[in-house]
Structure formats: C-alpha cells, structure tokens
Amino acid sequence: MNCVVEISDVWKKFPMKRDRPGFKEFVVNLSRSIKSKENSNFWALKGVTFEVKQGECLGIIGRNGAGKSTLLSLILGTIYPTKGNIKISQKITPLLELGAGFHPDLTGRENIFINGVLLGLTKDEVLERMEEIIAFSEIGDFIDMPVRTYSSGMYLRIAFSVAIYTAPELFLIDEILSVGDEAFQKKSRDALLNLINGGVTTIFVSHQMSAIKEICHRVIWLDGGEIRGEGEPGRVIEMYLKA
Amino acid sequence: MEIGFIVNSREFRRKRDLLWLLTKKEVTLKYKRTFLGIFWSLLNPILLAFVLFIAFKIFMRIQMENYTFFLLAALFPWNWFSASITMSTGALIGNVNLIKKIRFPRHFLILSTILGQFVNFIFALPIIIGFSYFYGKGPGINWFLSIPILMAIQFIVTIGICLAISMVNAYFRDMEYIIGVVVSMLFWMTPIIYPLNIIPEAYRIYLVLNPLTYLITAWRDIFMSNATDWGNIGISFGSSLVFFLLGILIFRKLGRRLDEVI
Numbered sequence: 472m473n474c475v476v477e478i479s480d481v482w483k484k485f486p487m488k489r490d491r492p493g494f495k496e497f498v499v500n501l502s503r504s505i506k507s508k509e510n511s512n513f514w515a516l517k518g519v520t521f522e523v524k525q526g527e528c529l530g531i532i533g534r535n536g537a538g539k540s541t542l543l544s545l546i547l548g549t550i551y552p553t554k555g556n557i558k559i560s561q562k563i564t565p566l567l568e569l570g571a572g573f574h575p576d577l578t579g580r581e582n583i584f585i586n587g588v589l590l591g592l593t594k595d596e597v598l599e600r601m602e603e604i605i606a607f608s609e610i611g612d613f614i615d616m617p618v619r620t621y622s623s624g625m626y627l628r629i630a631f632s633v634a635i636y637t638a639p640e641l642f643l644i645d646e647i648l649s650v651g652d653e654a655f656q657k658k659s660r661d662a663l664l665n666l667i668n669g670g671v672t673t674i675f676v677s678h679q680m681s682a683i684k685e686i687c688h689r690v691i692w693l694d695g696g697e698i699r700g701e702g703e704p705g706r707v708i709e710m711y712l713k714a
Numbered sequence: 715m716e717i718g719f720i721v722n723s724r725e726f727r728r729k730r731d732l733l734w735l736l737t738k739k740e741v742t743l744k745y746k747r748t749f750l751g752i753f754w755s756l757l758n759p760i761l762l763a764f765v766l767f768i769a770f771k772i773f774m775r776i777q778m779e780n781y782t783f784f785l786l787a788a789l790f791p792w793n794w795f796s797a798s799i800t801m802s803t804g805a806l807i808g809n810v811n812l813i814k815k816i817r818f819p820r821h822f823l824i825l826s827t828i829l830g831q832f833v834n835f836i837f838a839l840p841i842i843i844g845f846s847y848f849y850g851k852g853p854g855i856n857w858f859l860s861i862p863i864l865m866a867i868q869f870i871v872t873i874g875i876c877l878a879i880s881m882v883n884a885y886f887r888d889m890e891y892i893i894g895v896v897v898s899m900l901f902w903m904t905p906i907i908y909p910l911n912i913i914p915e916a917y918r919i920y921l922v923l924n925p926l927t928y929l930i931t932a933w934r935d936i937f938m939s940n941a942t943d944w945g946n947i948g949i950s951f952g953s954s955l956v957f958f959l960l961g962i963l964i965f966r967k968l969g970r971r972l973d974e975v976i
Contacts, residue, residue: 486974548817565817567815571812571814571815572815574739576746581739584735585735585739588732588735589732590816593731594734594735
C-alpha cells in the first residue's frame with residue numbers, strides 16, 4: 472500500500488516570548504533588555520519521522536505538551552516545520568476544533584455553508600448534503616436561528632455533522648469523541664468508525680486509551696517532541712502507561 | 715482551452731465559492747443587528763460631506779460650484795479605500811481560530827473585506843449618477859470604460875496595502891494605531907476637499923508617493939465632467955502596481971511564521 476502521509480525528520484521550534492515588553496518597560500529595563508537579546512526557543516518537535524499508509528488509522532498518544540497537537544497542525548498545513556519534510560497526498564478534513572470559524576450571528580444553515588466550503592466542499596456539494604447534515608445533527612427547526620441561540624451541545628453537534636459529511640480522505644481528529652448527549656455520542660462514534668472502517672485514512676490524537684485501542688491499527692507515543700514508542704496499540708499503550 | 719480547464723476545475727470553483735461566502739458574510743454581518751442596515755455605509759460619507767460642506771463652503775467660503783457633488787465624487791471612493799484599510803488591519807488577528815484550525819487561503823480574509831466594502835461603493839453609485847444628472851453632464855458612454863478601469867486600479871492598490879498591514883499587524887500590534895493616524899492624515903493629503911490643481915507645482919512631484927492622489931482625481935473627473943485623463947490614470951496605475959507587488963511580497967514573506975505570533 473502506498474503512503475499518504477510522509478513525515479521525515481520534522482523539527483518545530485516556537486520562540487519563547489513572554490509578552491513582549493512595551494516601550495515603557497523596555498526603557499526602564501534598558502540594560503537588561505539589550506542583554507537578553509538571544510531568544511530562548513521551545514522545540515515542540517525534535518526530529519519526528521513516520522508515515523501513514525492509505526486507509527490506516529494511526530493513533531497518537533502522549534502527555535500534555537508532548538507535541539501531539541503541533542504535529543497535527545503541521546500535517547494540516549496551518550503551521551510550517553522549522554526543519555524537515557512533510558508530504559501529504561490526500562484531501563484533509565481536520566476535526567481539531569469543532570466549529571472553528573462558526574459565527575454566532577449567522578444561522579446554523581449559513582454556518583454549515585461556510586464551514587463546509589472551508590473544509591473542502593464546493594457550494595453545490597454542501598447544498599446536496601444539506602438535508603443529510605441537518606438530519607444527522609438532529610437540530611430541527613433551530614437550523615434557521617442564529618447560532619448564538621444554540622446550546623453548546625447543539626453547536627457541537629452541528630459542527631460535527633458538517634465535518635463528517637465533507638467526504639474526507641484524510642481525517643485529523645484531536646480528542647473529540649464526546650459530542651452531545653449519550654445518544655449522540657454513540658451516533659457520532661459509529662459514524663466515525665464507519666468512515667474509518669470504510670478506508671478513510673485517519674490520524675487520531677486522544678487521551679482515551681480505550682478508544683485508541685478500539686479504533687487504531689497502529690500507535691505512536693510522543694514524549695517531549697520525540698517518538699518514544701511505535702507499533703501495535705496494546706503494546707505501546709502498556710509501555711506508555713507504565714512510564 | 716487551458717483557461718477553460720482551470721475555470722471549470724473543482725478546486726477553482728471551491729475557491730470562488732469560498733470567496734463569495736466570506737464576502738457575503740462580511741456584507742450581511744456588518745449591519746446585521748442594526749435598524750438602518752447597509753444604509754449606514756451610505757450615511758457615513760454623506761454626513762461627512764454635509765459637515766465638510768458647512769465648514770468649507772459656508773464658513774470658509776470656498777469659491778466652487780457644486781461643492782457637495784465635488785465632495786461626494788471623491789468621498790465615496792475614498793470611503794471604500796479607507797474602510798477597507800481600517801477593517802483589514804484586524805482581519806488576520808481577529809480570525810485566529812480559523813487560521814490555526816483550518817487550512818484555506820489566508821489572503822481571502824483580506825480580499826473579502828475589500829470586496830465587502832466594494833459592495834457598499836456599488837450601492838453609492840446611484841447617488842452619484844443622480845448628482846451627475848442634476849449637477850453634471852449626466853453619465854456618458856465613457857463611464858463604461860473608465861469606471862471598470864478605475865475600480866481595477868483601486869482594487870490593486872487597496873489589496874496591496876491591506877495585505878501588508880494586516881500581516882505586519884500580527885507581528886507588531888502598534889500597526890493598528892499607526893494606521894488610524896495615517897489614514898486620517900492621508901485624508902487631508904489627498905485631493906478630496908480641494909482640487910489637485912491648487913497644490914503648488916513644487917510639491918506635486920511628491921504626490922506620486924500617495925497612490926490615491928491621481929486615482930481620486932480620476933474618479934472625480936469621470937463623475938463630474940465625463941473626462942478621462944489617461945495620464946492621471948497611468949500614474950495611478952503605476953503607483954498602485956508598486957503597492958500591490960510590495961504587499962504580496964510582505965504577505966508571503968511574513969506569512970510563513972504567522973502561526974507563531976498570533
């Protein structure tokens with residue numbers, strides 16, 4: 472099988488800037504300000520290499536601050552690596568944050584349009600799927616109300632529904648299996664599993680080990696920006712939990 | 715053949731849809747919960763023209779016929795420009811969520827702001843046509859040639875400047891306040907309330923630095939007297955192109971590290 476994601480020796484650095492001092496502070500601390508010129512950097516990723524095959528579901532685990540989300544953003548392409556190469560050969564649908572780009576004053580329907588197009592559909596394609604999306608979200612008559620009137624559960628449900636109907640080829644998921652109430656959680660989980668089993672390549676970041684074990688074919692354990700373990704889910708999770 | 719393929723490709727249609735939706739969002743959201751709605755965009759320059767008329771025509775007694783038309787013919791295009799500048803300053807830093815969580819062409823955020831203001835400008839055209847009938851020569855056939863050209867030039871210069879300042883503002887937040895001052899200075903340094911020809915010869919050479927000088931003059935020429943001065947248009951096109959290219963360069967260069975600063 473061919474690889475759809477190739478990450479080779481990727482490094483990512485963030486400048487560690489405390490809030491830049493304003494002019495007043497700069498003058499007051501003039502002597503110190505000049506000396507501390509050399510910026511301290513934070514390396515979020517230190518030479519990560521791996522690949523993901525067509526149709527595979529890869530899980531990424533690790534503690535907070537291990538670099539998981541940075542890695543997803545790099546694959547998505549919203550940030551650039553400091554060093555190294557990233558090759559992606561499929562259309563990405565990110566589920567990093569549900570409802571990013573929703574506007575509270577627009578109606579549910581209008582937000583579905585904008586979000587759907589942002590996530591990679593054309594307007595006509597959104598229109599074709601509109602009824603399905605609305606039906607899946609179980610939002611009912613609220614669909615033509617401004618999103619600001621929604622409960623947070625409704626908001627997430629509609630955002631999830633758009634994402635799942637964008638015909639993803641490569642799914643990036645960051646810890647979002649718990650959407651809405653019990654019933655909707657099951658429904659959204661089934662829908663995701665359906666996609667994954669249907670051959671959609673998936674990269675899944677989570678702290679829920681049971682979900683990882685259930686869904687993923689392979690797991691990468693990130694620690695301090697480096698890969699500490701890689702392979703069969705049960706084994707890697709055990710290593711991670713012991714550490 | 716080649717172009718037909720590009721226009722019909724799915725990716726092209728998607729981008730076009732995206733730009734259309736973002737612009738629509740820009741236009742509908744701006745005045746969504748207000749009573750007068752989009753008419754605010756007309757009221758702004760009209761009220762400004764009214765005040766300027768009182769100050770300069772009545773108090774200062776400027777000798778000029780049709781001073782209201784003279785003001786409005788420049789104020790509507792100016793308003794398109796200045797509102798685009800002011801609003802796009804925050805276009806990137808105001809959409810952190812979108813930029814960090816979804817991949818899409820970031821310059822669309824700026825383009826849609828400018829297009830949104832362009833729609834306001836279109837809404838103002840009937841007023842100008844009305845004035846032209848009553849106080850000018852009436853719209854002539856050359857409007858159909860000159861107006862699209864002037865629109866294109868104004869798009870080019872506005873896009874260039876807006877791209878640059880929206881990006882610089884992400885790195886250097888003082889930009890927002892600098893822009894506030896610069897825009898109001900530019901208002902007085904551009905022939906809006908006075909005609910180009912009262913500026914002393916010795917200073918005219920510096921006016922090229924202000925891309926709006928000849929553009930605003932060209933707008934007024936066409937609206938008030940159906941005149942098209944290709945020299946003026948050429949100069950404004952030249953300086954607009956410089957701003958356009960510079961803007962794109964800055965936007966590209968700084969764009970790679972945008973995620974680290976917003």
